[in-house]
Amino acid sequence: MTEKVINQKTYDIAIIGAGPAGSTFARLISEAKPNLSIALIDDRQPDWQKPCGGLLSSDAQKRLAEQKLTLPKSVMADPQIFAVRTIDLEQNLDCSYQRGYFNMDRNAFDEWLISLIPNQVSILRQRCKNIQDGEDGFILQLDSKDEIKSHYLIGADGAASMVRRTFFPNKKSNNYIAIQQQFKRKDLNRAEYYCVFDQVTSDSFSWFFNKNEYIVYGGAFPKQNSRACFEEQKNKFAEKMNYDLSDILKTEACQVVFPRKKKEIFFGSDNIFLIGEAAGLISASSFEGISYAIESGKKLATAFQNVNFEDPIKTENHLEFNAHHKVKNHPEQSLIKTYEKLMRKTKFKLKLKMYKRDILCSPFLRKIIMRSKVHALKFR
Ligand SMILES: Cc1cc2nc3c(=O)[nH]c(=O)nc-3n(C[C@H](O)[C@H](O)[C@H](O)COP(=O)(O)OP(=O)(O)OC[C@H]3O[C@@H](n4cnc5c(N)ncnc54)[C@H](O)[C@@H]3O)c2cc1C
Numbered sequence: 001m002t003e004k005v006i007n008q009k010t011y012d013i014a015i016i017g018a019g020p021a022g023s024t025f026a027r028l029i030s031e032a033k034p035n036l037s038i039a040l041i042d043d044r045q046p047d048w049q050k051p052c053g054g055l056l057s058s059d060a061q062k063r064l065a066e067q068k069l070t071l072p073k074s075v076m077a078d079p080q081i082f083a084v085r086t087i088d089l090e091q092n093l094d095c096s097y098q099r100g101y102f103n104m105d106r107n108a109f110d111e112w113l114i115s116l117i118p119n120q121v122s123i124l125r126q127r128c129k130n131i132q133d134g135e136d137g138f139i140l141q142l143d144s145k146d147e148i149k150s151h152y153l154i155g156a157d158g159a160a161s162m163v164r165r166t167f168f169p170n171k172k173s174n175n176y177i178a179i180q181q182q183f184k185r186k187d188l189n190r191a192e193y194y195c196v197f198d199q200v201t202s203d204s205f206s207w208f209f210n211k212n213e214y215i216v217y218g219g220a221f222p223k224q225n226s227r228a229c230f231e232e233q234k235n236k237f238a239e240k241m242n243y244d245l246s247d248i249l250k251t252e253a254c255q256v257v258f259p260r261k262k263k264e265i266f267f268g269s270d271n272i273f274l275i276g277e278a279a280g281l282i283s284a285s286s287f288e289g290i291s292y293a294i295e296s297g298k299k300l301a302t303a304f305q306n307v308n309f310e311d312p313i314k315t316e317n318h319l320e321f322n323a324h325h326k327v328k329n330h331p332e333q334s335l336i337k338t339y340e341k342l343m344r345k346t347k348f349k350l351k352l353k354m355y356k357r358d359i360l361c362s363p364f365l366r367k368i369i370m371r372s373k374v375h376a377l378k379f380r
Contacts, residue, residue, distance in 0.1 A: 007146045009122075010310065014140055018186055018197045019050070020041035020290050021276025022156030023091075023113040024297030024342055027161050028067075030118045032305050039148055040117065043139070044110075044126035050178045051252040052208055053287075055108035060291035061102060067298065075112055077103045077211050081193045086370065089198040089236050091363060093370040094376040097352045099193075103211065113131035124148075128157075131166050138271075145310040153272045156297070159255040161278035164266070173280045176204060178256040178287075180218030181234070182249045185210055185287065195242070199363050201233035204258060208237065217245060220256050220287065227253075252349045259284045267340050275300050281350065284357035295346060303338040 002049070014028070015022045018040050023166060026248040027041045062072070080103050085096045093299065115124065130141040155163025159175055194208040196219065206219025217237065221229045226375075238245040257277050259265065265280040267273065276293035281290065359365045370376075 006148060008132045009039075009146070010137070010149040011039045011122070012150065013038045013152045014138060014253045015040045015147055015154040015156055016042075016131075016140070017156035017158055017161075017278070018044070018114055018123065018157060018159060018277070019110060019293060020113055021278070021297045022154065022291035023110070023117055024067075025154060025156065025275060026121050026303050027117045028261060028298055029304050030121050030261070030300035032301060033309060034118070036120075036309060038121045038228065039124055039150065040121050041124045041126060041128050041142065041148070043125070045125070048078060048130060049107045049252070050110065051178055051218070051254045052106040053209065053216070054104050054109070055209070055288075056102040056104055056109070057159075057286075057288045057291055058100040059155075060294065061100075063291050063294040063298070067294075068298060069116075071102070071109075072112060073103070073121055075104045075108045077105050079103065079191045079210060081191060081209070082134060084193050084195050086195045087197070087241075087376070088366060088370065089196065089240060090200060091367055092365060093197075093280075095370045095373065097373070097375055097380070101193075102329055103209070103214075128162065133167070138194075151271060154300070155268065155272065155278040156276050156321075157278050157292075159257045159277045161274065161281075163272065164274055164278050167272050168266060168268075170358070171264075173257045174260050175223075175255045176220040176258040177253055178218060178220045179226060179230040179251070180206045180216055180246045181245070181251050182211075182214045182216050182302075183245050183248060184247050185213050186244065192235075196233070197361070197366060198233050201229040201236075203361055203378045205361065206233060208241075208243075214249065215243070215245075222241065239251060255302055256287060257282050258287075259350065259354060262347065262354070265347050267336065267343060271335055273300055273336065273339060283347070283350065283353040285353045285360055290347065292350070296343060299342040299346075300339050303335055303342060306338065307335060 001181055015026055017354050026038060030038055030182045031102040083096045084099045087094050115349055125143040128142055135147045138153045139150050153160050155161055196206040202221045208217045217234050218292050234245060250286060259280050267279055275296040281292035281296055311361050
Protein backbone atom coordinates (compact mmCIF):
# COMPACT_ATOMS: atom_id res chain seq x y z
CA MET A 1 0.00 0.00 0.00
CA THR A 2 1.43 3.43 -0.91
CA GLU A 3 1.58 6.03 1.88
CA LYS A 4 -0.70 9.06 1.59
CA VAL A 5 1.26 12.25 0.88
CA ILE A 6 0.26 15.09 3.24
CA ASN A 7 2.00 18.07 1.61
CA GLN A 8 4.08 18.50 -1.47
CA LYS A 9 6.32 21.49 -2.05
CA THR A 10 8.66 22.26 -4.91
CA TYR A 11 12.12 23.78 -4.57
CA ASP A 12 14.93 24.63 -6.95
CA ILE A 13 17.45 22.87 -4.73
CA ALA A 14 17.04 20.19 -2.07
CA ILE A 15 20.04 19.59 0.21
CA ILE A 16 20.10 16.49 2.38
CA GLY A 17 22.33 17.00 5.41
CA ALA A 18 23.02 20.10 7.49
CA GLY A 19 26.55 19.24 8.60
CA PRO A 20 29.35 21.70 7.73
CA ALA A 21 29.08 20.82 4.01
CA GLY A 22 25.32 21.27 3.62
CA SER A 23 25.02 24.35 5.81
CA THR A 24 27.96 26.07 4.10
CA PHE A 25 26.50 25.41 0.66
CA ALA A 26 23.00 26.53 1.78
CA ARG A 27 24.35 29.76 3.25
CA LEU A 28 26.58 30.75 0.35
CA ILE A 29 24.20 29.85 -2.49
CA SER A 30 21.26 31.62 -0.84
CA GLU A 31 23.38 34.74 -0.23
CA ALA A 32 24.48 34.74 -3.88
CA LYS A 33 21.08 33.83 -5.37
CA PRO A 34 18.41 35.16 -2.98
CA ASN A 35 15.56 34.25 -5.35
CA LEU A 36 16.24 30.54 -5.30
CA SER A 37 13.96 28.29 -3.31
CA ILE A 38 16.06 25.93 -1.20
CA ALA A 39 15.19 23.16 1.24
CA LEU A 40 17.77 21.92 3.73
CA ILE A 41 16.74 18.59 5.24
CA ASP A 42 18.39 17.11 8.32
CA ASP A 43 17.14 14.58 10.83
CA ARG A 44 19.34 15.70 13.75
CA GLN A 45 17.50 16.49 16.97
CA PRO A 46 18.71 19.14 19.46
CA ASP A 47 19.89 16.50 21.95
CA TRP A 48 21.71 14.46 19.28
CA GLN A 49 25.48 14.64 18.96
CA LYS A 50 27.40 13.56 15.90
CA PRO A 51 30.18 11.20 17.01
CA CYS A 52 33.17 13.43 16.35
CA GLY A 53 36.42 14.54 17.94
CA GLY A 54 35.34 18.14 17.50
CA LEU A 55 38.89 19.23 16.74
CA LEU A 56 39.06 22.10 14.28
CA SER A 57 42.25 21.75 12.26
CA SER A 58 44.30 24.68 11.01
CA ASP A 59 42.93 23.99 7.50
CA ALA A 60 39.38 24.27 8.80
CA GLN A 61 40.30 27.45 10.65
CA LYS A 62 41.64 28.80 7.35
CA ARG A 63 38.39 27.89 5.53
CA LEU A 64 36.44 29.87 8.15
CA ALA A 65 38.85 32.81 7.93
CA GLU A 66 38.44 32.88 4.13
CA GLN A 67 34.71 33.30 4.67
CA LYS A 68 35.32 36.00 7.30
CA LEU A 69 33.72 33.85 9.99
CA THR A 70 34.81 34.08 13.61
CA LEU A 71 33.88 31.38 16.10
CA PRO A 72 31.60 32.38 18.98
CA LYS A 73 32.72 31.55 22.51
CA SER A 74 29.78 29.15 22.93
CA VAL A 75 31.45 26.73 20.49
CA MET A 76 34.67 26.54 22.48
CA ALA A 77 35.50 23.48 24.60
CA ASP A 78 38.07 23.03 27.34
CA PRO A 79 41.07 22.52 27.34
CA GLN A 80 43.03 23.68 24.29
CA ILE A 81 45.95 21.29 23.74
CA PHE A 82 48.79 22.02 21.33
CA ALA A 83 50.59 18.69 21.37
CA VAL A 84 49.48 15.27 20.25
CA ARG A 85 51.19 12.34 21.92
CA THR A 86 51.47 9.53 19.39
CA ILE A 87 51.84 6.05 20.81
CA ASP A 88 52.20 2.61 19.31
CA LEU A 89 50.86 0.06 21.78
CA GLU A 90 52.44 -2.93 20.05
CA GLN A 91 55.87 -1.51 19.34
CA ASN A 92 56.12 0.54 22.49
CA LEU A 93 56.77 3.85 20.71
CA ASP A 94 55.93 7.25 22.17
CA CYS A 95 56.49 10.66 20.57
CA SER A 96 54.79 14.07 20.81
CA TYR A 97 54.16 16.46 17.96
CA GLN A 98 52.86 20.01 17.83
CA ARG A 99 49.33 20.46 16.45
CA GLY A 100 47.22 23.60 16.07
CA TYR A 101 43.79 22.10 16.68
CA PHE A 102 40.98 24.07 18.23
CA ASN A 103 38.99 21.98 20.72
CA MET A 104 35.27 22.66 20.27
CA ASP A 105 31.78 21.39 20.96
CA ARG A 106 30.89 19.78 17.64
CA ASN A 107 27.13 20.04 18.11
CA ALA A 108 27.37 23.75 18.99
CA PHE A 109 29.60 24.25 15.93
CA ASP A 110 27.07 22.65 13.56
CA GLU A 111 24.17 24.59 15.09
CA TRP A 112 26.17 27.82 14.81
CA LEU A 113 26.78 27.19 11.08
CA ILE A 114 23.05 26.49 10.62
CA SER A 115 22.19 29.73 12.44
CA LEU A 116 24.12 31.71 9.78
CA ILE A 117 21.86 30.46 6.96
CA PRO A 118 19.51 33.18 5.62
CA ASN A 119 15.79 32.79 6.40
CA GLN A 120 14.83 32.16 2.81
CA VAL A 121 16.19 28.60 3.15
CA SER A 122 13.55 26.22 4.49
CA ILE A 123 15.21 24.10 7.16
CA LEU A 124 13.30 20.87 7.63
CA ARG A 125 14.37 18.85 10.65
CA GLN A 126 13.23 15.54 9.29
CA ARG A 127 14.65 12.36 7.88
CA CYS A 128 14.54 11.82 4.17
CA LYS A 129 13.31 8.24 3.80
CA ASN A 130 13.40 7.80 0.08
CA ILE A 131 14.41 9.65 -3.08
CA GLN A 132 13.14 9.02 -6.58
CA ASP A 133 14.26 10.50 -9.84
CA GLY A 134 10.90 11.52 -11.37
CA GLU A 135 10.20 12.77 -14.89
CA ASP A 136 10.11 16.40 -13.81
CA GLY A 137 12.45 16.47 -10.81
CA PHE A 138 13.55 14.56 -7.74
CA ILE A 139 10.88 13.44 -5.30
CA LEU A 140 12.01 13.22 -1.67
CA GLN A 141 9.83 11.45 0.86
CA LEU A 142 10.19 12.71 4.41
CA ASP A 143 9.39 11.10 7.75
CA SER A 144 6.30 13.29 8.18
CA LYS A 145 4.88 11.83 4.93
CA ASP A 146 5.44 15.25 3.32
CA GLU A 147 7.05 15.21 -0.09
CA ILE A 148 9.54 17.55 -1.65
CA LYS A 149 10.20 18.02 -5.31
CA SER A 150 13.39 19.62 -6.53
CA HIS A 151 15.32 20.24 -9.68
CA TYR A 152 18.77 19.86 -8.11
CA LEU A 153 19.70 17.36 -5.42
CA ILE A 154 22.68 17.91 -3.13
CA GLY A 155 23.97 14.95 -1.13
CA ALA A 156 25.59 16.42 1.98
CA ASP A 157 24.48 13.45 4.03
CA GLY A 158 27.80 12.21 5.33
CA ALA A 159 29.65 8.90 5.33
CA ALA A 160 26.58 6.66 4.89
CA SER A 161 25.17 8.94 2.17
CA MET A 162 21.75 7.84 0.98
CA VAL A 163 22.11 10.02 -2.12
CA ARG A 164 25.35 8.27 -3.08
CA ARG A 165 23.94 4.80 -2.37
CA THR A 166 20.70 5.46 -4.26
CA PHE A 167 22.04 7.06 -7.42
CA PHE A 168 25.64 5.84 -7.65
CA PRO A 169 25.65 2.30 -6.22
CA ASN A 170 28.85 1.50 -8.13
CA LYS A 171 30.73 4.41 -6.55
CA LYS A 172 31.33 2.75 -3.20
CA SER A 173 33.52 4.35 -0.56
CA ASN A 174 35.65 2.38 1.88
CA ASN A 175 33.83 2.79 5.18
CA TYR A 176 35.00 1.84 8.68
CA ILE A 177 33.06 1.89 11.94
CA ALA A 178 34.03 4.75 14.24
CA ILE A 179 33.35 4.01 17.90
CA GLN A 180 33.68 6.60 20.66
CA GLN A 181 33.15 6.35 24.38
CA GLN A 182 32.86 9.14 26.93
CA PHE A 183 34.06 8.88 30.51
CA LYS A 184 33.96 11.28 33.42
CA ARG A 185 37.13 13.39 33.59
CA LYS A 186 38.27 12.73 37.13
CA ASP A 187 41.67 14.42 37.11
CA LEU A 188 41.19 17.95 35.79
CA ASN A 189 44.93 18.60 35.95
CA ARG A 190 45.67 15.82 33.50
CA ALA A 191 44.94 17.11 29.99
CA GLU A 192 46.31 14.98 27.18
CA TYR A 193 45.61 14.27 23.57
CA TYR A 194 46.75 10.93 22.15
CA CYS A 195 46.88 9.37 18.73
CA VAL A 196 46.96 5.60 19.23
CA PHE A 197 48.24 2.89 16.89
CA ASP A 198 47.74 -0.78 17.56
CA GLN A 199 48.19 -3.09 14.61
CA VAL A 200 46.57 -6.03 16.44
CA THR A 201 43.14 -4.42 16.77
CA SER A 202 42.98 -2.04 13.78
CA ASP A 203 44.95 -1.07 10.69
CA SER A 204 43.68 2.45 11.29
CA PHE A 205 44.26 4.56 14.41
CA SER A 206 42.46 5.88 17.48
CA TRP A 207 42.32 9.05 19.54
CA PHE A 208 41.97 10.08 23.16
CA PHE A 209 41.30 13.60 24.37
CA ASN A 210 39.64 15.74 27.00
CA LYS A 211 36.43 17.61 26.28
CA ASN A 212 35.05 19.81 29.04
CA GLU A 213 34.15 17.45 31.90
CA TYR A 214 34.68 14.30 29.83
CA ILE A 215 37.44 12.21 28.42
CA VAL A 216 36.87 10.49 25.12
CA TYR A 217 38.41 7.37 23.62
CA GLY A 218 37.53 6.69 20.00
CA GLY A 219 38.85 4.95 16.95
CA ALA A 220 38.09 3.57 13.51
CA PHE A 221 37.83 -0.17 12.98
CA PRO A 222 37.11 -2.55 10.11
CA LYS A 223 33.41 -3.49 10.16
CA GLN A 224 33.99 -7.08 11.26
CA ASN A 225 34.40 -7.43 15.05
CA SER A 226 34.67 -3.66 15.41
CA ARG A 227 33.24 -3.53 18.93
CA ALA A 228 35.43 -6.34 20.28
CA CYS A 229 38.54 -4.76 18.72
CA PHE A 230 37.61 -1.38 20.22
CA GLU A 231 37.25 -2.87 23.71
CA GLU A 232 40.52 -4.77 23.48
CA GLN A 233 42.43 -1.73 22.27
CA LYS A 234 40.85 0.65 24.81
CA ASN A 235 41.75 -1.68 27.68
CA LYS A 236 45.34 -1.97 26.45
CA PHE A 237 45.58 1.82 26.25
CA ALA A 238 44.04 2.35 29.71
CA GLU A 239 46.45 -0.09 31.30
CA LYS A 240 49.51 1.32 29.57
CA MET A 241 48.74 5.00 30.14
CA ASN A 242 47.25 4.44 33.57
CA TYR A 243 43.74 5.74 32.92
CA ASP A 244 40.59 4.46 34.58
CA LEU A 245 38.16 3.97 31.68
CA SER A 246 35.67 1.78 33.50
CA ASP A 247 33.05 4.45 34.19
CA ILE A 248 31.41 4.69 30.76
CA LEU A 249 28.92 7.54 30.29
CA LYS A 250 28.14 7.10 26.64
CA THR A 251 29.01 4.88 23.68
CA GLU A 252 28.42 6.09 20.15
CA ALA A 253 29.17 4.66 16.73
CA CYS A 254 28.78 5.65 13.11
CA GLN A 255 30.33 5.02 9.75
CA VAL A 256 33.40 6.97 8.73
CA VAL A 257 34.92 7.10 5.27
CA PHE A 258 38.49 5.76 5.26
CA PRO A 259 39.52 6.48 1.66
CA ARG A 260 42.10 4.24 0.01
CA LYS A 261 41.85 5.22 -3.65
CA LYS A 262 41.40 8.51 -5.46
CA LYS A 263 38.47 7.07 -7.43
CA GLU A 264 36.48 6.81 -4.18
CA ILE A 265 36.23 10.59 -4.29
CA PHE A 266 33.18 11.29 -6.44
CA PHE A 267 31.30 14.55 -6.97
CA GLY A 268 28.08 13.37 -8.68
CA SER A 269 26.64 13.76 -12.16
CA ASP A 270 23.73 15.39 -14.01
CA ASN A 271 21.69 17.31 -11.42
CA ILE A 272 23.01 15.41 -8.41
CA PHE A 273 26.00 16.77 -6.50
CA LEU A 274 27.92 15.28 -3.58
CA ILE A 275 29.76 17.41 -1.04
CA GLY A 276 31.65 16.73 2.18
CA GLU A 277 32.09 13.18 3.39
CA ALA A 278 29.32 11.97 1.03
CA ALA A 279 31.78 12.75 -1.78
CA GLY A 280 34.53 10.85 0.10
CA LEU A 281 36.26 14.07 1.17
CA ILE A 282 38.09 13.26 4.39
CA SER A 283 41.76 12.89 5.27
CA ALA A 284 42.82 9.22 5.33
CA SER A 285 45.71 10.08 7.64
CA SER A 286 43.82 11.99 10.35
CA PHE A 287 40.03 11.63 9.75
CA GLU A 288 39.95 15.38 9.53
CA GLY A 289 36.84 16.12 7.44
CA ILE A 290 35.39 19.45 8.56
CA SER A 291 37.70 21.57 6.40
CA TYR A 292 36.87 19.53 3.27
CA ALA A 293 33.16 19.70 4.04
CA ILE A 294 33.28 23.50 4.30
CA GLU A 295 35.50 23.80 1.24
CA SER A 296 33.34 21.59 -0.99
CA GLY A 297 30.19 23.43 0.13
CA LYS A 298 31.83 26.69 -0.85
CA LYS A 299 33.18 25.43 -4.18
CA LEU A 300 29.81 23.98 -5.21
CA ALA A 301 28.14 27.30 -4.37
CA THR A 302 30.74 29.05 -6.56
CA ALA A 303 30.01 26.66 -9.44
CA PHE A 304 26.26 27.33 -9.07
CA GLN A 305 26.77 31.08 -9.26
CA ASN A 306 27.32 30.81 -13.00
CA VAL A 307 24.02 29.02 -13.66
CA ASN A 308 21.18 31.01 -15.12
CA PHE A 309 18.21 30.05 -12.97
CA GLU A 310 15.64 31.72 -15.23
CA ASP A 311 13.54 29.65 -17.64
CA PRO A 312 13.86 27.02 -19.02
CA ILE A 313 14.81 25.35 -15.72
CA LYS A 314 11.61 26.30 -13.99
CA THR A 315 8.34 27.89 -15.03
CA GLU A 316 7.09 31.19 -13.71
CA ASN A 317 4.83 29.84 -10.99
CA HIS A 318 7.76 28.00 -9.37
CA LEU A 319 5.76 24.82 -9.13
CA GLU A 320 6.35 22.96 -12.32
CA PHE A 321 9.53 21.91 -13.90
CA ASN A 322 9.85 21.31 -17.58
CA ALA A 323 11.32 18.41 -19.42
CA HIS A 324 14.83 19.85 -19.34
CA HIS A 325 15.56 17.70 -16.33
CA LYS A 326 18.66 15.67 -17.20
CA VAL A 327 18.72 16.78 -20.85
CA LYS A 328 22.25 16.35 -22.17
CA ASN A 329 24.07 19.47 -23.36
CA HIS A 330 21.87 21.69 -21.22
CA PRO A 331 24.02 24.62 -19.94
CA GLU A 332 23.85 23.17 -16.44
CA GLN A 333 25.75 20.11 -17.64
CA SER A 334 28.86 22.24 -17.29
CA LEU A 335 28.06 22.70 -13.59
CA ILE A 336 29.47 19.36 -12.50
CA LYS A 337 32.56 19.97 -14.65
CA THR A 338 33.09 23.38 -13.01
CA TYR A 339 32.66 21.88 -9.54
CA GLU A 340 35.08 19.04 -10.33
CA LYS A 341 37.60 21.53 -11.67
CA LEU A 342 37.35 23.69 -8.56
CA MET A 343 37.95 20.59 -6.42
CA ARG A 344 40.90 19.24 -8.43
CA LYS A 345 43.61 20.53 -6.05
CA THR A 346 41.72 19.25 -3.02
CA LYS A 347 41.39 15.82 -4.61
CA PHE A 348 45.13 15.78 -5.19
CA LYS A 349 45.77 16.84 -1.60
CA LEU A 350 43.57 14.01 -0.35
CA LYS A 351 45.48 11.56 -2.54
CA LEU A 352 48.67 12.66 -0.75
CA LYS A 353 46.91 12.03 2.57
CA MET A 354 46.25 8.47 1.38
CA TYR A 355 50.02 8.00 0.83
CA LYS A 356 50.67 9.52 4.25
CA ARG A 357 48.17 7.07 5.75
CA ASP A 358 49.98 4.16 4.03
CA ILE A 359 53.21 5.31 5.66
CA LEU A 360 51.81 6.04 9.13
CA CYS A 361 49.74 2.85 9.27
CA SER A 362 52.69 0.65 8.30
CA PRO A 363 54.23 -0.56 11.59
CA PHE A 364 57.70 -0.73 10.04
CA LEU A 365 57.69 2.80 8.54
CA ARG A 366 56.01 4.22 11.63
CA LYS A 367 58.81 2.82 13.76
CA ILE A 368 61.45 4.47 11.58
CA ILE A 369 59.65 7.84 11.65
CA MET A 370 58.95 7.84 15.37
CA ARG A 371 62.43 6.66 16.28
CA SER A 372 63.95 9.38 14.07
CA LYS A 373 62.16 12.01 16.23
CA VAL A 374 61.93 14.30 13.20
CA HIS A 375 59.50 17.16 14.02
CA ALA A 376 58.98 15.66 17.48
CA LEU A 377 58.69 17.94 20.49
CA LYS A 378 61.62 17.92 22.88
CA PHE A 379 60.58 18.08 26.52
CA ARG A 380 63.06 19.30 29.05
C1 LIG B 1 34.25 9.58 15.37
C2 LIG B 1 34.65 10.66 14.40
C3 LIG B 1 35.49 11.68 14.82
C4 LIG B 1 35.82 12.72 13.93
N1 LIG B 1 36.60 13.74 14.39
C5 LIG B 1 36.87 14.79 13.58
C6 LIG B 1 37.61 15.91 14.05
O1 LIG B 1 37.97 15.98 15.21
N2 LIG B 1 37.88 16.93 13.19
C7 LIG B 1 37.45 16.89 11.89
O2 LIG B 1 37.74 17.83 11.12
N3 LIG B 1 36.73 15.85 11.41
C8 LIG B 1 36.42 14.81 12.22
N4 LIG B 1 35.66 13.77 11.76
C9 LIG B 1 35.16 13.82 10.38
C10 LIG B 1 34.00 14.81 10.30
O3 LIG B 1 33.11 14.61 11.37
C11 LIG B 1 33.24 14.66 8.98
O4 LIG B 1 34.13 14.47 7.92
C12 LIG B 1 32.39 15.89 8.72
O5 LIG B 1 31.41 16.00 9.73
C13 LIG B 1 31.72 15.78 7.37
O6 LIG B 1 30.80 16.83 7.25
P1 LIG B 1 29.54 16.66 6.29
O7 LIG B 1 28.80 17.93 6.34
O8 LIG B 1 29.99 16.13 4.99
O9 LIG B 1 28.67 15.47 6.93
P2 LIG B 1 28.10 15.27 8.40
O10 LIG B 1 28.72 16.22 9.36
O11 LIG B 1 28.18 13.83 8.68
O12 LIG B 1 26.58 15.71 8.25
C14 LIG B 1 25.66 14.93 7.56
C15 LIG B 1 24.28 15.29 8.07
O13 LIG B 1 23.31 14.64 7.24
C16 LIG B 1 22.26 14.19 8.04
N5 LIG B 1 21.61 13.09 7.32
C17 LIG B 1 22.19 11.97 6.84
N6 LIG B 1 21.28 11.22 6.21
C18 LIG B 1 20.10 11.88 6.30
C19 LIG B 1 18.78 11.60 5.84
N7 LIG B 1 18.48 10.50 5.16
N8 LIG B 1 17.79 12.51 6.10
C20 LIG B 1 18.08 13.65 6.79
N9 LIG B 1 19.31 13.96 7.24
C21 LIG B 1 20.30 13.08 7.00
C22 LIG B 1 22.93 13.77 9.37
O14 LIG B 1 22.03 13.82 10.44
C23 LIG B 1 24.02 14.82 9.50
O15 LIG B 1 23.59 15.91 10.28
C24 LIG B 1 35.32 12.71 12.60
C25 LIG B 1 34.48 11.67 12.18
C26 LIG B 1 34.13 10.67 13.08
C27 LIG B 1 33.20 9.58 12.62
